[in-house]
Amino acid sequence: MNRMDFLKKSAVLAGVCVLPPVLHQSCKGAAYVPFAMQDEKIKVKKSDLAEHPFVLIKPANLPAPVYLCRLEGGGFSAVLLQCTHRACEVRPSGKELQCPCHGSVFSPTGEVLESPAERPLRRFEVVEDDENLYIK
Ligand code: FES
Numbered sequence: 001m002n003r004m005d006f007l008k009k010s011a012v013l014a015g016v017c018v019l020p021p022v023l024h025q026s027c028k029g030a031a032y033v034p035f036a037m038q039d040e041k042i043k044v045k046k047s048d049l050a051e052h053p054f055v056l057i058k059p060a061n062l063p064a065p066v067y068l069c070r071l072e073g074g075g076f077s078a079v080l081l082q083c084t085h086r087a088c089e090v091r092p093s094g095k096e097l098q099c100p101c102h103g104s105v106f107s108p109t110g111e112v113l114e115s116p117a118e119r120p121l122r123r124f125e126v127v128e129d130d131e132n133l134y135i136k
Pocket of ligand 1: 116
């Protein structure tokens, strides 16, 4: 196993989203995508993720955007970008999600990497069909 294979397998085990190296340095690639509400689920076209390692969605009924990314081992992750410390909006920054208020850092799948937050970001279940993702 070479170094890249090892890193990929480690990322899958850690639930890390697939991010190309350029995104480790900045927030390039962030894009709000259109969505529809269907049966109280957020419906997003899979094709909207084809050109971005992650996308943002901002439904009116949620207090912050949803961060949606493809997981390296397959499947998708969706988390609410609202800090669990004092509710500031968390921002994608490279391979992490950072809170500008007091410095908490989360993984792309919402786990706390640095305090003061102690709880993970709110996660949503993501199901898929051939063309769409449904976040609930
Ligand atoms: S509100 Fe995010 S670290 Fe305090």
